[in-house]
Amino acid sequence: MRRYSIVLLSLLALALPALGQADFTRYVALGDSLTAGYQSGGLAFSISRNSYPALISKQARPGAAFDQPQVSEPGIPAVMELRSLAGPTILPKAGGPARLENAPLVRPYNNLGVPGANVRDTVSTVTGGLHDVVLQSFSPALRGKSALAQAVLQSPTFVTIWIGNNDVLGAATTGIVIEGVTITPVARFEADLRAIAAAINQTGAKMAFANIPDVTTIPFVTTVPRFVVNPATSQPVLINGQPVPLIGPNGPLVAGDRVLLTATTELRAGKGIPAALGGTGQPLSNSSVLNVAEIATISARVAAYNNIIATVANERGAALVDVNGVLNRAAISGIPIGGVTYTPAFLTGGIFSYDGVHPTSFGYAYIANVWIDAINAKFGTHVPPVDLSPFVFGGASAAAGALTANDTDGSNYFSVLFSDEAKHNLFSSLNISENPQPPPGGGRGGRGRGGRRH
Amino acid sequence: MRRRGISLYGIALSALALAAVAVPSYAAGFGIFEQGSKAMGMAGAFTAQADDGSAMFHNAGGLAFLTEREVSGGLVLFHTTKAEFDGASPFPGPNAHAKQKTLSQLLPHAYYVQPITQAWKFGLGLEAPFGLTTEWNPNTFAGRYISTKAAVRAVDINPTIAWQVTPTFGIGLGAIARVSDIVLERRAPAVNPFTQQVIDVAGVKLESDLENGYGWNVGILNKVNNSFSWGLSYRSKVKIDYEGDGRLTQISSGNAQLDAILRTRLPFDRDLPIATSIEYPDMASLGLAFALSPNLLLETDVNWTGWSSFDKTTIQFTNNDLPSSTIRSEWKDVENYRAGLRWTTSPTTEWRFGYVYDETPQPEEAVSPLLPDADRNGVTLGYGRKGNSCKADFAIMYLDFKDRTRKKTFQGESPFLGTYQTKALLASATISF
Numbered sequence: 001m002r003r004y005s006i007v008l009l010s011l012l013a014l015a016l017p018a019l020g021q022a023d024f025t026r027y028v029a030l031g032d033s034l035t036a037g038y039q040s041g042g043l044a045f046s047i048s049r050n051s052y053p054a055l056i057s058k059q060a061r062p063g064a065a066f067d068q069p070q071v072s073e074p075g076i077p078a079v080m081e082l083r084s085l086a087g088p089t090i091l092p093k094a095g096g097p098a099r100l101e102n103a104p105l106v107r108p109y110n111n112l113g114v115p116g117a118n119v120r121d122t123v124s125t126v127t128g129g130l131h132d133v134v135l136q137s138f139s140p141a142l143r144g145k146s147a148l149a150q151a152v153l154q155s156p157t158f159v160t161i162w163i164g165n166n167d168v169l170g171a172a173t174t175g176i177v178i179e180g181v182t183i184t185p186v187a188r189f190e191a192d193l194r195a196i197a198a199a200i201n202q203t204g205a206k207m208a209f210a211n212i213p214d215v216t217t218i219p220f221v222t223t224v225p226r227f228v229v230n231p232a233t234s235q236p237v238l239i240n241g242q243p244v245p246l247i248g249p250n251g252p253l254v255a256g257d258r259v260l261l262t263a264t265t266e267l268r269a270g271k272g273i274p275a276a277l278g279g280t281g282q283p284l285s286n287s288s289v290l291n292v293a294e295i296a297t298i299s300a301r302v303a304a305y306n307n308i309i310a311t312v313a314n315e316r317g318a319a320l321v322d323v324n325g326v327l328n329r330a331a332i333s334g335i336p337i338g339g340v341t342y343t344p345a346f347l348t349g350g351i352f353s354y355d356g357v358h359p360t361s362f363g364y365a366y367i368a369n370v371w372i373d374a375i376n377a378k379f380g381t382h383v384p385p386v387d388l389s390p391f392v393f394g395g396a397s398a399a400a401g402a403l404t405a406n407d408t409d410g411s412n413y414f415s416v417l418f419s420d421e422a423k424h425n426l427f428s429s430l431n432i433s434e435n436p437q438p439p440p441g442g443g444r445g446g447r448g449r450g451g452r453r454h
Numbered sequence: 455m456r457r458r459g460i461s462l463y464g465i466a467l468s469a470l471a472l473a474a475v476a477v478p479s480y481a482a483g484f485g486i487f488e489q490g491s492k493a494m495g496m497a498g499a500f501t502a503q504a505d506d507g508s509a510m511f512h513n514a515g516g517l518a519f520l521t522e523r524e525v526s527g528g529l530v531l532f533h534t535t536k537a538e539f540d541g542a543s544p545f546p547g548p549n550a551h552a553k554q555k556t557l558s559q560l561l562p563h564a565y566y567v568q569p570i571t572q573a574w575k576f577g578l579g580l581e582a583p584f585g586l587t588t589e590w591n592p593n594t595f596a597g598r599y600i601s602t603k604a605a606v607r608a609v610d611i612n613p614t615i616a617w618q619v620t621p622t623f624g625i626g627l628g629a630i631a632r633v634s635d636i637v638l639e640r641r642a643p644a645v646n647p648f649t650q651q652v653i654d655v656a657g658v659k660l661e662s663d664l665e666n667g668y669g670w671n672v673g674i675l676n677k678v679n680n681s682f683s684w685g686l687s688y689r690s691k692v693k694i695d696y697e698g699d700g701r702l703t704q705i706s707s708g709n710a711q712l713d714a715i716l717r718t719r720l721p722f723d724r725d726l727p728i729a730t731s732i733e734y735p736d737m738a739s740l741g742l743a744f745a746l747s748p749n750l751l752l753e754t755d756v757n758w759t760g761w762s763s764f765d766k767t768t769i770q771f772t773n774n775d776l777p778s779s780t781i782r783s784e785w786k787d788v789e790n791y792r793a794g795l796r797w798t799t800s801p802t803t804e805w806r807f808g809y810v811y812d813e814t815p816q817p818e819e820a821v822s823p824l825l826p827d828a829d830r831n832g833v834t835l836g837y838g839r840k841g842n843s844c845k846a847d848f849a850i851m852y853l854d855f856k857d858r859t860r861k862k863t864f865q866g867e868s869p870f871l872g873t874y875q876t877k878a879l880l881a882s883a884t885i886s887f
Contacts, residue, residue, distance in 0.1 A: 082648050085711045336868035338545045339599025340643045340652050350645035350652070360650045369544050387547030389596060394651045 022206050022379040023157040024060035028110050029053030030122055030151055030196065031162040033358060035113025036134065037068070040354040043115055043130060044075030044098065050361055053111045053160060055368035060383045068111040069133050070102040076133065080354045082347065090354045100133055108142060108150035109134065118166040118184060119192040122147045148199055159200045160371065162210035162323070164189065164305050168298055172215040173357070175260055175287045177294045183301055190308045197312050207318035208375050211306040213327045216258065216295045219346035220356030224259040228273050237277060246272040247283045248291070256292035261346070261356045263288035319378035321371050335366060337388060362391040483735070483761050483785065483815045483827060484586035484606060488530045489563050491847035491884035495836015496794020497808025499753040501685040501741025504675055506886065507565025510579035510614045510628060513687040513739065515675035517577045517616035518624025520567050527564040528847075528884030532557065536877040539826070542861070545869055546596035555589040563884070572618070579612035583689070584734055590823055592641055592657065597823040597870050603639040604824045608632055608734065612671070622677045630669040632692045632734065636662040644716070646707060654705045655716055660728055660769060662698035667734070681745040686738075691763055693733040699725040700771065726775040733763040751796040761785040761815030781824065782864050785815040806836030806849070814858075819867070821860040826874035828858035844887045851880040
């Protein structure tokens with residue numbers, strides 16, 4: 001009898017799906033713009049159809065439905081494109097207005113990544129910005145339900161959670177570190193993340209968490225040099241053999257200071273450049289520069305958040321995806337794929353899109369494989385990796401821009417012009433205030449705006 | 455093309471070397487064991503026989519027993535009947551399929567044997583013990599940024615002296631002068647900033663000058679009695695330092711603006727000095743030959759090759775025109791096993807049969823379009839006929855490579871996953887006077 005039992009158990013084991021301990025029958029993704037598949041400053045289904053959750057779903061359950069918002073071209077807001085390399089011009093695509101093409105659904109989307117959402121938003125926000133699109137607030141059945149509530153409503157079997165980027169991103173992109181305004185207090189972050197984990201755990205779903213990248217390493221922060229650059233050669237201007245630092249709010253920038261991508265508009269107007277070199281002699285604005293202390297504060301906060309994410313993931317028996325580690329390694333040695341080395345370099349690196357914050361289609365596909373590796377390792381599943389070829393050579397969605405073959409003056413290739421319109425679109429879609437103010441009596445993080453700047 | 459670092463001797467030999475063509479790799483790694491039709495007919499199980507000019511390659515000790523002046527020469531035809539690649543995810547993915555360009559090449563061998571006295575013999579051999587060509591379509595192959603062509607040519611000039619110490623024991627010692635060059639070609643990629651997808655922006659060709667290196671070989675052969683003989687052979691490592699030039703040829707992106715920028719940033723259309731080196735492995739063979747009957751002889755050999763010398767290849771742009779690069783190999787020492795049967799059907803006629811199992815020295819992580827090596831089995835058939843003043847030997851070999859699948863990658867290296875399938879047919883003819 002015992003022998004028959006063993007045989008039956010063996011047959012049963014063989015009959016189980018080859019997905020180990022994870023069941024993707026009802027897979028739900030919680031997160032922010034990175035989960036939504038946001039790219040180049042906008043959300044458009046031509047791109048987000050290859051969001052990392054969609055790719056994971058496709059690999060785990062080929063052919064199974066995985067619902068996401070299907071925003072038509074040119075996206076909400078309009079996805080940006082590169083128009084020219086001469087004084088590189090990045091502008092939102094023309095056309096529109098975009099619309100949600102798959103509304104109304106009678107149930108929540110599987111992909112509940114809301115561009116601009118932070119941890120608190122995931123728990124409690126039900127409307128505003130792109131929440132209305134992703135959470136279908138126009139639907140009476142779903143109105144008033146947060147992303148977390150909509151996830152629970154689906155009785156998920158597997159949930160991926162990548163949230164927390166916007167709890168610190170605003171500080172990096174506005175150059176202003178204000179505790180409680182552009183950067184979320186650690187205790188609040190932890191409480192909200194634990195609330196998410198607890199609610200999902202109640203459903204019985206397996207979970208996977210991703211940590212968040214150090215936002216001070218993204219092209220939005222790292223692209224523009226802190227020195228005066230000769231626009232004709234794209235090389236630093238040398239005086240007595242030394243490069244000339246730009247003028248920041250507190251004087252010449254020093255080693256470790258960062259000039260944000262959005263500063264290119266001011267630089268073009270001569271701000272931050274000494275009068276002797278043809279500039280106005282006026283300093284760059286606060287919102288164009290991250291100083292050393294601010295960077296340290298942001299990096300420390302990212303580390304604190306990531307510790308919390310790792311702790312919560314461990315407590316819940318969840319997989320932990322080290323996206324931060326992957327992008328840090330990419331910054332050091334690049335991502336080698338078939339003889340191509342991808343880097344975080346803006347425009348030419350292939351990992352980050354035109355907004356300098358969000359990945360390209362290749363970047364999302366690569367990240368999907370990082371998720372899959374972590375999930376397979378944790379749960380003993382055999383989800384196959386995403387085929388990267390279409391994202392390397394084309395064939396998948398891409399942020400295809402206009403080719404302006406007649407313009408042959410490419411000398412300003414690396415002095416990027418990130419238009420005011422592009423900046424406004426990016427900030428508004430991510431719920432980032434372009435001029436954040438401290439709350440009455442509120443504190444400031446680290447040695448931020450109120451601290452001594454060099 | 456500059457010519458430097460080559461001795462006069464090397465220059466003199468280069469003309470001979472140019473007669474040799476690069477071939478696909480047929481012994482594991484990029485060794486070539488087919489250096490004479492008689493030995494090839496017995497799958498190279500020849501260390502304990504070594505009774506023709508190819509003794510200079512297989513076992514210099516055998517030269518001691520040759521009694522007549524002999525000049526021999528031949529050709530081996532290498533024909534790849536299948537050399538295909540099927541990709542796997544994550545890159546290049548299951549839709550990637552490619553075939554190497556069909557490779558049919560002829561490789562020469564030649565030997566001169568001159569008895570000096572009854573006991574002392576001199577010989578001069580021309581062998582090509584290493585060689586490699588892999589070639590993929592540069593326009594369509596998904597691995598074109600790794601390699602579109604890799605060619606190693608190496609020819610040995612092998613003067614040998616041998617001493618028949620006793621009627622049953624001979625020893626031989628040779629010098630090896632190896633002349634070689636290398637060609638590597640690939641495409642250079644870049645991310646098109648307009649599409650955020652990868653495009654080809656240059657063809658890259660690295661071509662070494664003809665360089666040389668030196669080594670030695672030794673062998674002993676003991677014909678214990680009419681029924682049994684054994685042989686032992688060793689060929690040393692040979693290190694060759696290569697110099698040459700690299701050249702980048704621009705490929706239009708279709709966008710004049712982007713092309714103009716790339717022209718300012720990449721050194722197109724000029725010679726870029728390069729340097730690299732290869733340490734060719736040492737080899738040792740032990741053979742045992744048994745006369746099963748007056749007409750039937752069986753030989754079994756084990757050959758060892760010290761491929762661990764092929765650890766990595768660093769290509770330096772000596773003027774820092776481009777960053778240097780390193781190809782990790784991390785090969786291991788390997789053995790191959792050979793068995794040959796010689797059937798003498800008449801005083802002038804022999805039939806030969808053979809089998810070889812050849813281990814690959816290449817770890818899975820190093821399998822790439824540059825050289826997708828694999829374990830292989832080979833079977834051979836040979837025929838020899840003696841005339842009054844000459845003899846002719848013929849052999850054919852079928853090589854069945856095991857499918858070679860790469861699923862893993864060295865830490866930090868570029869994944870290019872998939873399965874390589876290779877089959878090959880070899881035919882050889884050697885005429886001796």
